[in-house]
Amino acid sequence: MATRQPTLAQTSAAQNPGGAVDATQPARPRRERGTRVRRRRVRAAWLFLTPMLIGLALVAGWPLARTFWFSVTDASLSSLEGANFIGFENYLVHDNGWYGILADPLWWQSVWNTLYFALVSVSLEAVLGVIVALVLNAHFRGRTLVRAAMLIPWAIPTVVSAKIWAWMLNDQFGIINHLLMTLGLIDAPLSWTADASLSMWAVIMVDVWKATPFVALLVLAALQMLPSDCYEAAKVDGIHPLRVFFRVTLPLITPALLVAVIFRALDALRVFDVIYVLTSNAASTMTMSIYARQQLVEFQDVGYGSAASTLLFMIIALVTVVYLYLGRRQLGGGS
Amino acid sequence: MTLRRLKGIALTIGFWLLVAVLVLYAIFPFYYAIVTSLKPSSQLFEVSYWVDSLDFSNYVTVLSQPTFLAAIRNSVIVALSVVLIALLLGLTAAWALGRVRFRGRTTVMMIVLGVSMFPQVAVLSGLFEVIRTLDLYNSPGGLILSYTIFTLPFTVWILTTFMRQLPDELEEAAIVDGASPWVTLTKVFMPLLWPAMATTGLLAFIAAWNEFLFALTFTLTDSQRTVPVAIALISGGSQYELPWGPIMAASVIVTVPLVVLVVIFQRRIVSGLTAGAVKG
């Protein structure tokens, strides 16, 4: 059942409430759409959606609209009211050379950093998350405790955990260097957060540590909802557990995994606090969010910062659409 | 037979090794925080792997601040309300999005997702205005409202995913029994969605519990602050001094309830809830 609804591929294979629809033929005859039973259900659906939509409109609608607006003005924090419409000057303008975000090498660096960070950390989180979920799904003594232990990283406030890591990664009195040196793996302390070649990996390590439980928890829930008799069938057929995992378990948890990954990806693409606390705003780890925040908060340039936010939004949207498209393709190809 | 047993033992050892490595990676920083929190401030800058002194002064410092206890109370109120609201709105929305086909469904899903695509700083000032307009500034209400911006999207999406996996026949049986969508949702689906609800609830709770930026911006007085802000504002001796000991102690204090919560909730993440519903 799981695969008939490639979750992310909303447009096609969604399931009919009444139970049955041909996956290859989403289009239905006109007449059917109008029947009262369906209309009633659709009305209930909208009714159910309304509170959520109102909530979102309230918390997101106005703020986002404002961000869009400011991105085409020269607003600054100290003079929001006196903002002037300046078109797309914040994005790109030619005035004795190119100016604007799109002409800022730092922006492009931050875009690259962000994508790199998101790709690496989310991939690691997905793989580790599935492994952790599988471990947590096994029956063994002390499972409760291990489960709780695995969730601790997620439970510690980011502000705090980033500081704990900063503390542990400190080049002079950090325990990591101490440990590595005691073990003889390195002979001089590494400056994890300052060294441009290491800092990105330090950040990734912390992010993976922090967010793996999120993926693991979702995958675990999906694992728990799998039909157990399929596994009995596979057991009787003597299929190697690895094969069962790749051919049965993985396809069946894919919807949940895809959702977990997309939310992780959205978070990773907007990554801010971990990096901010850990390495501040050095160019080697500057991400789009940090860039936008710097413009908005530190430089008070609301117009420019909003433009950066808007670009960030568009890049994330692009990535998401590509991801959803690939996710659907992959699911479609699997059947 | 002996080869079998050997293989079995090897597998067991491998499994426990994996568990050990994962657990170590997961809890070491927390463990280190505990170790640090139990050190007097003078020994802060020395590396030690074990708890070699039991100095509870940091805990005393933290707990003797009435504001910290108030912060814990606020956090609990806010996080619980956020979870309740997110699950309520999320469940209803998930039913609509997961089990009814209607035009605009994809759009709604994308809008929900789109909300998660803006950096938090970008919505900060607009949200601030909304909250002031609604007169929710410096009150838990403002936080509860603003937290829905990041808890709702993933709650909706996750619940939608799980909602879809429930057998159609169940809903049909409920329809024939004369259940309205609301009854179907609450009486039939909700009990079956416990694993998903426990999971999302937990994730939402923790997300709300740990949120910093909004909490900092939308509250002002100590009596309204939440835990992360309270921790961030824990006093050191002066402007530049970071009070590591108390911060670690506070982190440990606020993390423990979450661990307890996880232990409680995870019992809901149990398998086989839909077993016995249908033949195939």
Next chain:
Amino acid sequence: MAGLTLERVNKRFGSTQVIDDVSMQIDDGEFIVFVGPSGCGKSTLLRLIAGLESITHGDLMIDDQRVNNLTPPERGIGMVFQSYALYPHMSVYDNIAFGLKLAKQEKQTVDERARHTAKLLQLDGLLERLPKALSGGQRQRVAIGRAMAREPKILLFDEPLSNLDAALRVQTRNEIARLHERLGSTMIYVTHDQVEAMTLADRIVVLNAGHVEQIGTPRELYERPASRFVAGFIGSPKMNFIAVAAEADAEHGCRVEIPAVGQRTLPLAFSAGSGSANEATLGVRPEHLIPTPSEHGEGLEIVNVEYLGSEAYLYLERDDGELLVCRSQAPSPFRRGQRVTLDFDPLHAHLFDCDGRAVPPYERHAAPAAAQGAAS
């Protein structure tokens, strides 16, 4: 109480026509059974009636009111699902009582009815169990109980007994029959169990690939199947079919030339159809084949004798490899490997034209007309 009318009902899944112009009239209080091969659309048709699928085209009327747009409870319908569809988190008792509670019945009535239903289905000892701790048959009974409890106007069953053992099946079948008698409600029942269909039905609807092949009483279907499909479908073991050359015979009906048997005259009004003029299929039920031991090795070989306790089936292999089945008493006087010659009673023979339609009985007055029809 409710009568039911289907008028040219169609159902399409995407581009697949699953139900194709089905019309029928079901009287108030009738017990209708849908039969047909697997995948022919029985469940789908039932779901259309229940209101779980929307009708692509056509009208469904209950008591002369068009109900295409009503919800199942508004239609006054109860249903037993082929796949149980029990609420897995509710005890047996709650599963049965759920619908009653929703109907805002009084607590005591709910309790009484639920317990009564459970008792009827021998579920009294299991009331507190969850579905997952029940055997297949027990689950099926809970599903029946759930639909019965509300005593709806129209009760729909989708193969409700398919997981019960023989004894319980007979018993539950009788229970359903008695329930039908007591409630007098219209019931529509999907099954592929011949015995269930024949014994329960007031009328049987034979479906084939989404359309109705024949509607009639069990006896009509068994004795006067309208098509080769129905003839082959109703009756177990199924009717034997033999390709024959037929020829109209103005006086007695028609003559058929049966390979390896010879010529026989049948009282049927055969008229050459559109295809090859005299190609036809002779149908004889296993109980109407009369085997005689042959002395000299002629006739057909018995390749298998199936013992059923009260009777036995002989399987005879024809030259072309096809099997003929012959019903005999048990223990059978025949044994495997023996050779027998066959004959049959022409009165019980069926003939189907090349389109599979049954040839009507020959009536002295009708005969010329039929002959004329064939000539024109």
Next chain:
Amino acid sequence: MAGLTLERVNKRFGSTQVIDDVSMQIDDGEFIVFVGPSGCGKSTLLRLIAGLESITHGDLMIDDQRVNNLTPPERGIGMVFQSYALYPHMSVYDNIAFGLKLAKQEKQTVDERARHTAKLLQLDGLLERLPKALSGGQRQRVAIGRAMAREPKILLFDEPLSNLDAALRVQTRNEIARLHERLGSTMIYVTHDQVEAMTLADRIVVLNAGHVEQIGTPRELYERPASRFVAGFIGSPKMNFIAVAAEADAEHGCRVEIPAVGQRTLPLAFSAGSGSANEATLGVRPEHLIPTPSEHGEGLEIVNVEYLGSEAYLYLERDDGELLVCRSQAPSPFRRGQRVTLDFDPLHAHLFDCDGRAVPPYERHAAPAAAQGAAS
């Protein structure tokens, strides 16, 4: 190929004894059918053999090797599940091909076998569909195909045909029989379909509440049931039971006093049991009851006539409200409301003592011994 031995096998779920000291010996290549009422533990016993549940107590041997601790594939077992257990995300083809563990270069063999199996089960047109888009029967066939494809040593079936229509059922049944003949593998088959059990089985195992009631060939079970339970369970419609007073008769076996019929002598070696000395139950199968129309309103009333096409069942109501079933030809010469007197052939009568055990046939030499035993 593999023989199978169960030695005092027990299974407990918590405190519920589900399988109770079951022992049996299954020969290599035998076709064994488990029958029994719903919830008696058939599926559980099958799962114990498959290795899906662990045996609480007792030994399971395959080819004289104790396999209690082996995994299902190590036991060389294939299984068709009552609940299909199809992989929901795989097409029909993949479901069938998935279990075929063949070396990589033999991809073609996998493909061939999968396609062949699909063809056997008439699934060729559906190879690309997902289980979700199949009808109940189609799903069941895929499940059979999946287990068949691997041609394992021991094949286990848990009610594999319960969702097929009659025609396909007969056909698949024959398919399974032929498969059994061709592979020669041991097969264990759970069903509650009498016809399947009788026609397929080399031997039938009748289970009741977790223990074995009788093991024997279909004919043994039908003609010489060891207990009242088996007698009532095997045969449909089920055997008629009448409480009688019995008395040993040294010369002819025993005498029974039948209410409303009178005294009859049966060739059975009755000896008074431990309870009330001469309480016994007379069992007569529906086909051995001989109804005669009564002229003067005596005898029993026919309350129902069930028409089945090839035969009919008469239901007669006794004074105590119980029904007797009588098999008659179709169309039946009797009609509802008519009164008939009954008789039966003593040679086909069964007698069960107050513990439900069958009374053995009377043999001239054994009789005095039995009489002495009763006297002592």
Next chain:
Amino acid sequence: ADLTISCGAVGAELKLCKEGVARWEAQSGHSVEVVSTPNSATERLSLYQQILNARSGDIDVFQIDVVWPGMLAPHLVDLNEYLPKGTTDDFFDAIVDNNTVDGRLVAMPWFTDAGVLYYRKDLLEKYGLAVPTTWEQLTAAARTVQTGERQAGHKDFWGFVFQGRAYEGLTVDALEWIASYPGGGTIVDDAGDITVDNPQAIKALTLAASWIGDISPKGVLNYTEEESRGVFQSGNALFMRNWPYAWDLVQSEQSDIRDKVGVVALPAGGADGHSAAVLGGWNLAVSRYSEHPQMAADLVAFLTSPAEQKRRAIEGSYNPTLPALYKDKEVLAAVPFFGTLYTTFTSAIPRPAAVTGDKYPRVSNAFFNTVHEVLSGKVGAAQGLASLQSELERIKRRRW
């Protein structure tokens, strides 16, 4: 409460503020709520901006950094209108000037701050070295001691630690280096012209870059005040550039180096240079959206009064903004180096915040990023400053 004040985020600072407020409450009869704000200056600033932009009167009195008056001026009242004439006469002129934007006094100086050099008396003695007065001397002394200590088995020992992370602290540190050289300038001069690309600045940064990996750990590139103090206080460094706040801590009971530490003014840039400490410190301002501006101004006046500042100096070693207090006996008894470093505090140079106004954060950011790159060796000082110059021109495009 009648008023809300944000003053200080942390411990002693907050405590002192609360005590001061309590006194005013007792004296005036009004009630005041003290709210705590983030420790980090940037976060605090953005919180303020948020509140002010919403025209919210939630906070009446703000504690603002010396570099903020330019930015926040539009939202703050002109205290001249509410306070009696001559109130500012007794204060350091430099700070009053700093707080006067377009002729409006937007904040009252509360306490000041300036960078100082901490050193290990014991070690300098051990190696027979004098307290350095120039950066070059510091470099040499550090090298000597570091080599010696390491040979003695003190593997983790370093010569000099400072604040090298790419943040405002680095701007301060680097400005101190540059400004200490004659003609090094202050990035942007009072007229608004960009002066950063000059030979002296290049010299200063080249020297600083040479420290990294030599006398300063590589990790210093990610140090803030606390990390440097961590290294210094654990006995692993000879010199440390830090604010006066560290004094209390390194001299605390549990400190490893208690009584082994001395504090002097920062070294000068070369023989002809002069010690330059960058001005830090905080001021009190009144929100324009306050419902009781007069009452708030009174509170500000009270908190910045000599009596209050003296109390703070004694109890928390906060540098007063009133020259008179640096001669006060009781104050000097509590914090001895207030006397010796008086000139350091009075002549502390401000960052170019007033002149660059809104753009100051950008300027500072560009500056510390360049310095960070130079320090980490990615570019040479000359090349770095040259591109900084053009970067600053770019920022100046829409005028300061």
